[in-house]
Amino acid sequence: MADRLLEVSNLRTYFYTEAGVVKAVDGISLDVSTSETVGLVGESGSGKSVTAQSILRIVPPPGRIVDGSIKFQGEDLLQKSEGEMRRFRGPKIAIVFQDPTSSLNPVHTVEKQLTDIITLHQHVSRTDATKKAQLLLERVGISEPEKRLKAYPHELSGGMKQRIAIARALSCEPSLLLADEPTTSLDVTIQAQVLEMLKQLQVEFEMSMVMITHDMGIVADLTERVTVAYAGKVMEAASTRDVFTNPKHPYTEALLKAVPSIKRTRTLEIIPGNIPNLIEPPSGCVFHPRCKYAKGICSREIPALEKVEDGHYVACHLWRELNLEGRAN
Amino acid sequence: MIPVFLGVAILTFMIGNAAGNPINLIRLGLRNPNPAVLDALRHYYHLDVPVYERFVFWLWDLLHGNLGVSISGRPVGSQIWSWAWTTMELQITSLILAIAIGIPIGVYSAKHQYSKADYVITSTAIFGFSMPTFWLGIILIIIFSYDLGWLPSSGASGISFAWWGNPFLDQIAHLILPVAVLTYVGLATIVRLVRANMLDVLRQDYILAARASGLSDRAVTYRYALRNAISPIITIIGLGFGASLAGAPATETTFSWPGLGYAFTQAASNLDIPLVQGITIVITIMVLVANLMTDIVYASLDPRVRID
Amino acid sequence: MNRLGVRGASQWSVAWRRFRRNKSGIIGGAIVLFFITIAIIGPSIAPYPPRSYAPLYQGDAGQPPSLKHPFGVEESGIDVYSEVLDGARNDLYVGLAASLLTTLIGVAIGALAGYFEGAVSEVLLGLTQIFFVFPALLLILLFARVFSVLVFKGLGLTLIVLILSFFGWSGVSLIIRGETLRVKEMEFVQAARSLGAGSMRILFRHIVPNILSPVIVIATLGIAGFILTEVAVSFLGFGDANTPTWGLLLNEGFPFIRTDWWVSLFPGLAVVVCVLGFNLMGDGLSDALNPRLRE
Numbered sequence: 001m002a003d004r005l006l007e008v009s010n011l012r013t014y015f016y017t018e019a020g021v022v023k024a025v026d027g028i029s030l031d032v033s034t035s036e037t038v039g040l041v042g043e044s045g046s047g048k049s050v051t052a053q054s055i056l057r058i059v060p061p062p063g064r065i066v067d068g069s070i071k072f073q074g075e076d077l078l079q080k081s082e083g084e085m086r087r088f089r090g091p092k093i094a095i096v097f098q099d100p101t102s103s104l105n106p107v108h109t110v111e112k113q114l115t116d117i118i119t120l121h122q123h124v125s126r127t128d129a130t131k132k133a134q135l136l137l138e139r140v141g142i143s144e145p146e147k148r149l150k151a152y153p154h155e156l157s158g159g160m161k162q163r164i165a166i167a168r169a170l171s172c173e174p175s176l177l178l179a180d181e182p183t184t185s186l187d188v189t190i191q192a193q194v195l196e197m198l199k200q201l202q203v204e205f206e207m208s209m210v211m212i213t214h215d216m217g218i219v220a221d222l223t224e225r226v227t228v229a230y231a232g233k234v235m236e237a238a239s240t241r242d243v244f245t246n247p248k249h250p251y252t253e254a255l256l257k258a259v260p261s262i263k264r265t266r267t268l269e270i271i272p273g274n275i276p277n278l279i280e281p282p283s284g285c286v287f288h289p290r291c292k293y294a295k296g297i298c299s300r301e302i303p304a305l306e307k308v309e310d311g312h313y314v315a316c317h318l319w320r321e322l323n324l325e326g327r328a329n
Numbered sequence: 330m331i332p333v334f335l336g337v338a339i340l341t342f343m344i345g346n347a348a349g350n351p352i353n354l355i356r357l358g359l360r361n362p363n364p365a366v367l368d369a370l371r372h373y374y375h376l377d378v379p380v381y382e383r384f385v386f387w388l389w390d391l392l393h394g395n396l397g398v399s400i401s402g403r404p405v406g407s408q409i410w411s412w413a414w415t416t417m418e419l420q421i422t423s424l425i426l427a428i429a430i431g432i433p434i435g436v437y438s439a440k441h442q443y444s445k446a447d448y449v450i451t452s453t454a455i456f457g458f459s460m461p462t463f464w465l466g467i468i469l470i471i472i473f474s475y476d477l478g479w480l481p482s483s484g485a486s487g488i489s490f491a492w493w494g495n496p497f498l499d500q501i502a503h504l505i506l507p508v509a510v511l512t513y514v515g516l517a518t519i520v521r522l523v524r525a526n527m528l529d530v531l532r533q534d535y536i537l538a539a540r541a542s543g544l545s546d547r548a549v550t551y552r553y554a555l556r557n558a559i560s561p562i563i564t565i566i567g568l569g570f571g572a573s574l575a576g577a578p579a580t581e582t583t584f585s586w587p588g589l590g591y592a593f594t595q596a597a598s599n600l601d602i603p604l605v606q607g608i609t610i611v612i613t614i615m616v617l618v619a620n621l622m623t624d625i626v627y628a629s630l631d632p633r634v635r636i637d
Numbered sequence: 638m639n640r641l642g643v644r645g646a647s648q649w650s651v652a653w654r655r656f657r658r659n660k661s662g663i664i665g666g667a668i669v670l671f672f673i674t675i676a677i678i679g680p681s682i683a684p685y686p687p688r689s690y691a692p693l694y695q696g697d698a699g700q701p702p703s704l705k706h707p708f709g710v711e712e713s714g715i716d717v718y719s720e721v722l723d724g725a726r727n728d729l730y731v732g733l734a735a736s737l738l739t740t741l742i743g744v745a746i747g748a749l750a751g752y753f754e755g756a757v758s759e760v761l762l763g764l765t766q767i768f769f770v771f772p773a774l775l776l777i778l779l780f781a782r783v784f785s786v787l788v789f790k791g792l793g794l795t796l797i798v799l800i801l802s803f804f805g806w807s808g809v810s811l812i813i814r815g816e817t818l819r820v821k822e823m824e825f826v827q828a829a830r831s832l833g834a835g836s837m838r839i840l841f842r843h844i845v846p847n848i849l850s851p852v853i854v855i856a857t858l859g860i861a862g863f864i865l866t867e868v869a870v871s872f873l874g875f876g877d878a879n880t881p882t883w884g885l886l887l888n889e890g891f892p893f894i895r896t897d898w899w900v901s902l903f904p905g906l907a908v909v910v911c912v913l914g915f916n917l918m919g920d921g922l923s924d925a926l927n928p929r930l931r932e
Contacts, residue, residue: 058540060532061442082546089543102534107557107631117542152632168542336767340776347783357786455661455920459861459913461868464887464905471898575772579869583891593775594873597782605779612772620770 004071005208006032006055006176011068013047013054020279024050024063026232029305030210032176037202037209039223039240041216041255045275047232048212052095052178057085072176091121094169098181100161104153110137110164111149114171121172136167139204141197159190166198173205180212195222216259220244225311228252231276231286234305238312245326248314250291253324285317293322330617337613338391341606342384350376351602355400362400370603373397391610397603399596405607409589413611416577416588423508424570427515434516435523436555439531450520457517462576466510466583473506480506483585507584511573518569519562526558533557560631567623571616652850655925662921668914676729679722687723687881690714702899709899711889717900721907724881728911731798731867731882736859738802743809744845744852750810751817752840762814768807774869777804781875792877797870801863809855816848823847850926857919861912868908883908 008030015022025047032038040048053059055070057077070077072093077085097103105113114133115126124132130149137145140163153161162182169177179198183191199222202209211222219226219240227237228251236249247253254271273290276282282289288298295318303315316322345351351374352367374397375386390397396405438450474482481503530536531554539549577590585591589608596604656662685691692698692706693714702709708717750761780800785792820826821844829839870876871884878885883904890900 053537056541058537060537086543086545089541091543095538095541097534097538099534103538105535105539105553105557106633107560116544120543154633165538168538172543332763333767333770337771340771341779344776344779344783347787354783354786455916456909456913459916460909461865461872461887461905463869463872464901464908467887467891467894467901467905471894471901475895571770571772575774576869578774578778578873582873594778597778598874600782600786609772609775609779612775613770616770616772 004031005034005036005073006030006210007069007071008051008055009069009071011051011054011070012066013050013059013063014066015063017062022278023232023281024278025054026281027068028227028229028232028234029237030227030234032208032210034175034208035202035206036225037211037223039219039226040210040212040229041214041219041226042229043214043275045231045278046229048229049098049180050232051229052180052210052212055178056089056093056095057082058089087121090117090174091172092174093176093178094172094174095178095180096162096166096169096182099185100158100165101153101185103165104161104168106153108152109149110151110153110156114149114164114168117168117171132171133167136171137164139201140164140167140170141193142167158186159194162186162190162194163197166194166201170201170205175207177202177207177209178212179209181214183218184213184215198222216244216255228255231278231281233286234313234315235287236314236316237305238308238314242312246312247324247326248308248312248319248322249316250293250322250324251287253326256327257325285315293318330621333617334613338388338610339384341609342387345602345606346380350374352376355600355602357600363402366398366400366402369398370400373603396607396610399604400599400601405604408592409607409611412587412589412592412608413615415586416574416581416590417615419504419507419511419581419586419588420570420573420577422504423511423515423573424566426508426512427519428566430512431516431519432523432555435520436527436550438520438524439527440550442528451524454517454520457514460514461579462510462514463579463583465513466506466580469506469510470583482506507580507586511580515569515573519566522562522565523558526562527554530554530558556630560627563623563627563630567620567626570619570623574612574616574619577612652925656921659921659924661917662925665914665917665919665921668910669918672725672729672911672914675722676726679725683719683722685716685719687720688715688879689719692716699897701897708903709897711900712893712897713889715889717886717903720881720886721883721904724883724886724904725907725911727794727880727882728864728867728884728908731794731801732860732864732915734795734798735801735805735863735867736856738798739806739809739859739863740852740856742802742806743855744813744848746806747810747813748817748840748845748848751814752821752836752844761810765807765810765814768804769811771804771807773804774866777801777866777870778873778875781870785875785877794877794880797867797876801866805859805863805866809859812851812855813848816851817844820844820847854919854923854926857915857922861915861919864908864912864915 008028011025011028012023013025015024028047028051030038030040030051040051042048050059050063053063054065055072055077057065057080059065065078068078072088077088080088104110108116111130111133114136115129118124118129118132119126122129133149134145137148142148142160142163148156148160148164153164156164166182182198183194186194195218198209201207209222211218213219223240225237225239226243228235228243228249230251235251236243236247238248243252244256247256251271258270271290276286276289282299284297284299284301285291285294285303288294291298297317301317303317305313305315306319307313308319345354347354352371355362355367355370373390373395375383378386394406396409399405399408434450438447441447470482473480536549536554539553540546544553577588578594579590580586581588581590582594589612593605593608593612595601596608680687690713692700692710697706697710698714699712700706700710706716706718708721710716746761746765750758750765752758777800780803781792781797784796784800788796826839826843829843834842867876867882868884868887871882872887872891874888876882876884876888886904887901890897890904894901
């Protein structure tokens with residue numbers, strides 16, 4: 001069994017707002033081994049981004065991690081002081097955000113944004129840092145890197161900006177990369193390029209990756225294992241193949257049905273209803289209001305995470321009875 | 330800039346001619362100026378030519394520094410210098426203090442949103458720009474000058490520079506109350522602005538990304554967030570300075586501070602038209618210069634607005 | 638709630654509910670209502686008529702605050718408490734009227750400048766910018782003085798309102814122009830145009846309703862600003878000497894601040910509380926109408 005790089009257990013992150021307590025992450029567990037890519041899937045509001053922020057402990061107030069443990073290379077990150085955490089951010093764990101327009105600082109040049117981080121964690125001079133930055137830009141496939149270094153974010157295209165954001169995340173060679181919907185705001189053609197690049201970089205840098213997305217297509221392409229989240233809770237966790245061919249949770253089935261396929265002519269099925277109110281979540285199983293298989297028990301009791309077989313877990317009262325449709329491709 | 334200057338010039342010229350010509354208006358002020366002075370003014374205003382030519386002559390004189398003679402007989406230009414200096418002494422000191430104190434407080438308030446300190450700060454700030462500047466001055470004078478006798482109540486310097494021992498300290502003693510008042514009001518605006526902008530910026534992804542890169546909280550707040558938040562604030566500070574200059578009459582009158590504002594109030598009261606026009610033009614120029622400098626600072630801070 | 642028992646979800650009902658929860662906005666609204674009430678009933682409950690020297694004849698001139706004269710008496714014999722009550726309606730009138738006028742002018746010019754392109758827009762923008770940089774208070778004082786000698790009946794509040802508005806509309810116009818530009822680019826405007834709507838229709842049916850929120854806030858905050866300006870103008874002696882206003886009281890009290898502090902304190906407090914009320918209400922409205930997204 002490969003070493004466990006990251007072990008998130010029963011994480012709970014709540015936001016204490018004027019409108020009430022938003023339970024953004026309410027018992028999510030996740031683990032990643034070395035050189036592995038794990039997918040974290042769900043609609044917006046499922047708690048995926050907040051989970052990533054919690055791992056790095058950069059959850060903005062009024063959010064707070066209230067329960068759980070996050071073990072990285074055996075150490076519990078939640079026990080670390082702020083000063084100790086800063087040494088993890090960048091050299092050990094890094095994050096790429098969804099929208100490069102807002103994740104790159106508009107008033108600093110590309111060079112400054114990259115060299116600031118390099119000089120922070122590594123003892124190199126500014127000139128050496130610039131050279132490293134230039135090399136990084138080359139590795140993420142940016143042409144004319146010397147020119148791009150001097151540019152400001154608003155002068156660059158979306159695809160280029162995201163590559164730079166990725167370069168920034170990789171600048172200190174982290175062991176774990178958290179990719180929060182990295183291609184969602186890019187054009188479709190660029191999406192494919194960036195995903196390919198991420199695959200390559202992962203091998204080159206010997207990194208593990210958590211790929212956060214709502215797109216099952218990306219999951220199929222990049223991940224080895226998947227965790228399906230909804231309203232801050234885990235619905236199902238299994239290897240990618242099992243999730244696709246043998247899903248055990250109605251939500252997973254619904255997500256699969258929502259992905260169009262060229263091969264088969266099939267009507268796209270949408271998932272009816274809206275994401276739930278995280279301040280007052282539905283009773284029992286969080287998904288039951290939108291679940292077409294829901295029965296009485298689903299609205300009364302919260303389903304526990306049960307083992308289907310080795311490496312395959314699901315949180316549903318009815319998983320034994322249901323015969324859900326997977327996808328052969 | 331030029332159109333604005335012309336606009337003010339035209340307006341000032343026109344109001345001076347509201348009674349047909351400036352001399353008539355002066356007479357209405359019932360100050361009975363010296364006939365010799367009136368003659369000099371008739372000459373200065375070129376009353377023998379039609380209105381539009383008069384304007385050109387007047388503008389020409391203006392641009393060459395000839396601002397005419399006040400009804401007291403003294404040339405306008407020579408007095409304006411020392412008044413301008415005195416006004417600036419007050420305005421610039423207050424501006425610097427307001428910025429130096431206001432920005433850290435605003436940042437602190439934003440970072441500790443909803444805390445008790447934040448609540449106190451925002452309440453004090455909103456009081457600050459709900460009160461007439463000069464009224465605060467009056468109250469402070471009553472308390473500190475008359476009741477406590479700690480500080481002088483008027484003027485920019487005491488008789489024979491007697492306050493606090495030596496001329497330098499005497500000047501400082503006289504500066505304290507007016508500066509305190511102007512600074513407080515300036516603080517109110519700046520603190521609110523900085524707080525609002527910082528709150529916006531701190532929400533942004535690039536701040537989260539900066540934190541995710543391992544930067545310390547202090548570095549993120551000051552080197553990154555503040556740097557992003559500051560640009561729109563600069564513009565408003567510049568405008569506020571202009572407004573403060575324009576509002577000088579009230580503050581200076583309260584403290585009998587011998588600056589442009591105080592002089593203007595007396596002049597307008599006496600319908601001393603040449604003096605009034607001169608001061609208006611000078612203050613307008615000062616406001617325009619302040620705006621220009623603001624624009625320059627703004628462009629240097631925010632690369633998105635640079636003119637190539 | 639309409640017939641279906643569903644809470645109205647219109648923009649205004651949402652905003653109203655949000656405003657109700659905003660503490661400072663409610664306090665501000667309460668203060669404003671209080672002063673409006675005073676403005677209406679003030680002269681009726683004041684012990685002395687406006688500008689009356691009656692206390693002088695009662696031997697009470699220059700008295701500090703007492704039960705009989707809660708805010709004290711001026712040296713000239715005028716009862717400060719009555720004057721504050723009488724002045725409320727005048728100050729509020731100036732503030733409200735000037736704000737209303739400047740808002741109307743500012744919205745008209747700003748919207749036109751923002752919506753149209755080319756020469757019209759350039760000229761309007763230029764005009765606005767010119768007026769914006771004017772040292773407002775100076776010119777207001779000057780105009781007030783000149784008009785007070787030229788106009789037969791003396792200055793009068795309405796003339797003051799006009800002068801204040803003449804120098805005050807440009808700020809509103811600039812903001813509205815910005816808002817118009819922002820809304821103009823939105824898709825529903827382009828959709829309207831693609832369905833054949835003409836400029837005027839677009840302006841009035843689509844753009845103006847969408848910039849109403851900032852307009853309301855500006856108008857409310859404007860009242861606060863204009864009251865402050867009027868107080869300054871009257872304090873310096875350039876207002877109407879026959880109409881009781883809080884600024885006039887401050888003007889009369891200034892020569893005596895050494896001895897008769899009450900003449901300076903109470904009218905000033907009235908101004909501060911009243912302006913504070915409008916500022917708080919404006920802030921509350923701003924929060925209610927333009928909510929900041931929270932996590």
